[in-house]
Amino acid sequence: MTHAVRIHRTGGPEVLQWEFVDVGKPGPGEVRLRQTACGLNYIDIYMRAGIYPVAALPAILGMEAAGVVEELGASVTELARGDRVAYPMVAGGYAQERIIDAQRLVKIPDSIDDKTAATMMLKGLTAHYLLFRTYPVKAGDTILVYAASGGVGLMLCQWAKHLGATVIGCVGSKEKAKVAMANGCDHPVLYREENIAERVRELTHGEGVPVVYDGMGQQTFAASLDCLRPFGVLVTYGNITGQVEPFSPKILAPKGSLYVTRPTLATHVATRELLAEGAKRLIDVVSKGIVRNNINQSYALKDTAQAHRDIEARKTTGSTVLIP
């Protein structure tokens, strides 16, 4: 028996319960993992609150972690006992031990510690696909990033800067502006006080940006469209302020033949090839210190409810680690 954080119903942070669970034996293609560090992501809030579905209740939430392979199921050939591994986007992460499909795991080199590995996978692979696949950022681009001091936000800022972009970053406070600026954001915009589109036009000499990375959703959708230059791409990739309302595509024509896309990391790690390609690039930039994942909060895994309260209250910056 081992411990995990489970929910028996969706709701507020109080539904997260520290409980004994029976992990069982790994089946064919699976391994048993002893987890050493777990990540916290906004998707965990959506699942806990019932905004995104969970497979079945009771459910163990949590979508990324790192650990050590303890036991191999039949036909697992690419991993060995004692390997250090991490994964993104596999529900059941808030646990001391778990069974997991070996194909979803990425080996972690010695240059990356467990806490970093655990908290970089979901956020870092998201930053990767946004910057390389959804809209390939080029040197000389000026881009707009929301929640620039957040978990995904700080990794986006640093990586985009490394690619030669100028980064405009929306942040909720002056303190968060400092954090973002220390991580590659050139122009913080205090979006609770300033008009986002006006400020972006001012910073781009009226032109607008080629891409907006908007994890906020409903409340910022209209402003985000108004920040784009002709042929620009609005990447709406989260819904912290609610789901974007249905809209008519015809609004995109007069604003400059714009594009809107709603991607998810799930598609971008759906095959072993996609996962491996992103992980290789991510491990490279993290190992070289080009992208740091700023673990600014740490909690015991049994205190996950408090971590949920803090991220929802906008108290966190960078990444949050949960220690099993």
Ligand SMILES: NC(=O)c1ccc[n+]([C@@H]2O[C@H](COP(=O)([O-])OP(=O)(O)OC[C@H]3O[C@@H](n4cnc5c(N)ncnc54)[C@H](OP(=O)(O)O)[C@@H]3O)[C@@H](O)[C@H]2O)c1
């Ligand atoms: N589609 C995908 O593949 C994918 C993958 C990963 C993450 N995401 C999305 O990326 C976004 C960021 O995720 P994250 O895990 O890195 O979280 P995070 O940015 O570390 O934390 C959330 C931040 O959102 C901002 N925010 C604005 N309005 C808020 C509100 N009403 N309540 C709470 N926070 C609010 C806050 O920053 P300020 O105070 O600066 O506003 C807060 O710190 C989320 O929308 C998430 O769903 C999407």
